[in-house]
Amino acid sequence: MYENIYRKYLLPLFETGLKRRQTLKYWDHAEDSQWWSLEGLEVHQFKALQKLIYHAGETCPYYKELFKSKKLDHKNLGSFQKFSNWPLLTRELITQNRESISSKNKYQRIQKSTGGSSGEPLSFELSMESHERRTAMTHRGYGWAGGAPGTRQLYIWGSHVGELPKWKHWKQELHQRFNNHKIISCFEFTPEKMFEHVETWNKYAPEVIVAYTNPVYEFARFVQENQLDVIPPKSIIVGAEKLYDHQRELIQNVFQAPVFETYGSREFMLIGAECDRHSGLHLSMENLYVEILDDDGNPTPNGEEGNIVITDLYNYAMPFVRYVTGDRAVAGFEKCTCGRKLPLLKKVIGRQLDILDTPDGRKIPGEFFPHLIKDFPAIKRFQVNQAGVEKINLKIVVTDDFRTDEQNILIKLIRECIGDAVVLELDIVEDIPLTKAGKHRVVVKQSL
Numbered sequence: 001m002y003e004n005i006y007r008k009y010l011l012p013l014f015e016t017g018l019k020r021r022q023t024l025k026y027w028d029h030a031e032d033s034q035w036w037s038l039e040g041l042e043v044h045q046f047k048a049l050q051k052l053i054y055h056a057g058e059t060c061p062y063y064k065e066l067f068k069s070k071k072l073d074h075k076n077l078g079s080f081q082k083f084s085n086w087p088l089l090t091r092e093l094i095t096q097n098r099e100s101i102s103s104k105n106k107y108q109r110i111q112k113s114t115g116g117s118s119g120e121p122l123s124f125e126l127s128m129e130s131h132e133r134r135t136a137m138t139h140r141g142y143g144w145a146g147g148a149p150g151t152r153q154l155y156i157w158g159s160h161v162g163e164l165p166k167w168k169h170w171k172q173e174l175h176q177r178f179n180n181h182k183i184i185s186c187f188e189f190t191p192e193k194m195f196e197h198v199e200t201w202n203k204y205a206p207e208v209i210v211a212y213t214n215p216v217y218e219f220a221r222f223v224q225e226n227q228l229d230v231i232p233p234k235s236i237i238v239g240a241e242k243l244y245d246h247q248r249e250l251i252q253n254v255f256q257a258p259v260f261e262t263y264g265s266r267e268f269m270l271i272g273a274e275c276d277r278h279s280g281l282h283l284s285m286e287n288l289y290v291e292i293l294d295d296d297g298n299p300t301p302n303g304e305e306g307n308i309v310i311t312d313l314y315n316y317a318m319p320f321v322r323y324v325t326g327d328r329a330v331a332g333f334e335k336c337t338c339g340r341k342l343p344l345l346k347k348v349i350g351r352q353l354d355i356l357d358t359p360d361g362r363k364i365p366g367e368f369f370p371h372l373i374k375d376f377p378a379i380k381r382f383q384v385n386q387a388g389v390e391k392i393n394l395k396i397v398v399t400d401d402f403r404t405d406e407q408n409i410l411i412k413l414i415r416e417c418i419g420d421a422v423v424l425e426l427d428i429v430e431d432i433p434l435t436k437a438g439k440h441r442v443v444v445k446q447s448l
């Protein structure tokens, strides 16, 4: 009921009437264009790309200089293939050239920043149009999971509700009621609070859960261990952190609802999302041009893992042209059986976890640890720390079921992988703090 009123009257009144935004127009358009032919979508995408590059070359001093020095004609891109030789943009380059990457044209600008799992903060700008278009992409993508605006949604999210000043708290409360949202903060995951959260969930009876991956996984484990009952939602949308297969399985089993994976970032918002076929992530291709490249900047062969590089087609205030996101995915875009022609990103690997080095020259991929530890159900959360090569420290938060022999097996298995030349410390701790954004860092490597 509320969903219909919200979609038909309240949202248009707020977005178009009050805020004078074009979001709903873009959303309508995106609902239509997802069914276009792939060729049609590509023509549309290439036109937008050409327009953006022309704009960047004309109005952004950084790009003007760069294109000139590389003898690249921003007025004539030619083809996607030719564009694949154009220079890449990194987080460091943005930080060093922030002013000159910005367009000299006037825009209503929105300031954004990201802490980044890598710990290097980035601040950037986007134009209002870009904000509206990316919001439209999110509405559409969440809609595939049954979570379009107006549905009753419970967020398990990084939110500091308790610390806000009163007026801000009320503003947020109103905003949530209007949007039919409720938020559970993943910063408050003590056992007492978790019982409260279960109550909140059941009282609110959400249709859709929108969550950071690790907190909802942790929550599912808590519900399972304590044999609690929760009202099953229709779907669970996860994002912000990598989703492992074993996590999806457990979340689905405990909450009796399908999990929809999404992939997004502060820089671009929703990059891809699953439809009900769950066979990959449909790209937000009307808004973004996504490439998968190897470490030398060449296109990655299909089936192999590479770096995700994105061009935002509409951020005219501060164009992101071939931006290296720091995330990785398996190359090769596929077709979906659902009929949408938006290509599927087969598998997002997520941010490449730090590789650990040992004194005898071994390179241990960070992914080793989540894969190993998933087989120890009594370990609730963990973090690997390495400062220098001599020592690896593993912190674990465990349940009462954790046995000494499990601990010995764990140490033995890690030892087999890391060798004898490195000191291994295992600490059982009460808690592992989240990052400021509410994310959980699995591997932390500090360079000395």
Ligand SMILES: [Zn+2]
Binding pocket: 275, 276, 277, 282, 336, 337, 338, 339, 340
């Ligand atoms: Zn599909």
